Amino acid sequence: MSDGYSLVFEAPVDYAKGLAFQRRLLAARQADLIPDTVLLMQHTPTVTLGNRGRDHYLLKSESEYAAMGIELFQVERGGDVTFHGPGQWVLYPILYLGGREADAHGYLFNLEEVAIRALHQFGVEGFRREGKSGAWTAMGKLAAIGFRLKRWVTFHGMSFNVENSLRGFETIVPCGLEGEPVTTLQKLLGNECPSMGQVGETMLDVFEDVMGRQLERFRAGDGLPDCSRVQAPPVD
Numbered sequence: 001m002s003d004g005y006s007l008v009f010e011a012p013v014d015y016a017k018g019l020a021f022q023r024r025l026l027a028a029r030q031a032d033l034i035p036d037t038v039l040l041m042q043h044t045p046t047v048t049l050g051n052r053g054r055d056h057y058l059l060k061s062e063s064e065y066a067a068m069g070i071e072l073f074q075v076e077r078g079g080d081v082t083f084h085g086p087g088q089w090v091l092y093p094i095l096y097l098g099g100r101e102a103d104a105h106g107y108l109f110n111l112e113e114v115a116i117r118a119l120h121q122f123g124v125e126g127f128r129r130e131g132k133s134g135a136w137t138a139m140g141k142l143a144a145i146g147f148r149l150k151r152w153v154t155f156h157g158m159s160f161n162v163e164n165s166l167r168g169f170e171t172i173v174p175c176g177l178e179g180e181p182v183t184t185l186q187k188l189l190g191n192e193c194p195s196m197g198q199v200g201e202t203m204l205d206v207f208e209d210v211m212g213r214q215l216e217r218f219r220a221g222d223g224l225p226d227c228s229r230v231q232a233p234p235v236d
Contacts, residue, residue: 002216004036004095006204009220010197012086015046015073025094026155038207038215039092040200043084045070045168050079050146057081057173070168077156079133079146080176087164087184089200091207092157093147102152108133108145110210111158115143117206118160118199124188132177139188140181141174161185162199 009018018041028034047058047070057080058065058072065072070083084090091114097107112128115135119126119142126135126142135143147156161184169182186193194202208215 003213004038004215006038006040006215006217007220008200009039009041012042012044015043015071015084018043019075022092022094022155026150026153029094029096029153030151036096036213037094038204039094040204041090041092042086042088043090045085046073047081047083047168047172048073048075049081050075050077057176059173060171065171068171070171075156077146077148079144081172082144082146082159082174083168083172084159085164085168087162087196089160089162089196089203090157091160091203093154095154097149097152097154104149107154111145111147113210114203114207115158115160117210118203121202121206122185122189122194124185134175137183137188140183142183142185144175160203162196163193
């Protein structure tokens with residue numbers, strides 16, 4: 001018997017539509033209408049600023065971002081500024097953290113652990129850095145974390161760079177850390193880089209292990225059981 005569901009979107013999802021879907025799932029989970037649900041998405045090019053994000057971390061004007069086809073969003077997650085785009089997975093767990101799991105710092109540690117163990121599966125050493133969230137490699141930061149808890153239900157989550165262009169990161173100060181490089185799995189592994197599908201499945205495998213949950217897996221278009229009240233964003 002599963003503890004919840006995962007839903008993978010293989011085609012890039014417009015950020016606003018993905019965020020609206022997260023919020024609907026959040027409300028449904030808070031009302032106990034659905035079980036724990038984990039989304040795995042790619043996004044169209046987007047820069048997001050979290051609670052600690054500042055405009056001076058944006059290196060372009062709004063019109064310049066628009067000309068580059070990059071949307072801007074101020075969102076309620078923790079953290080600073082980051083970039084999302086095709087070729088990057090974003091993991092959005094909608095989980096109830098009750099009892100012994102009611103620990104925001106422990107949850108952050110677990111998300112970092114998911115990234116580090118996933119990297120290990122592909123032969124890459126990932127590690128934490130004291131005072132900084134996320135997962136790092138010898139060539140730079142690869143996974144960024146920013147989440148929010150509402151009534152002990154999580155939303156937002158973690159991005160994991162696989163084969164995405166880093167051009168968007170050049171238009172910001174990623175995570176507010178000046179001079180810190182960002183990298184991708186493809187840059188680390190070259191032609192041996194696994195496919196997006198392989199990386200996504202590995203991330204879900206590791207997530208289940210770290211979080212102690214068994215998820216029934218679905219892909220966008222399949223529909224989610226017990227989610228009839230929650231309309232998913234359209235898949236292009």
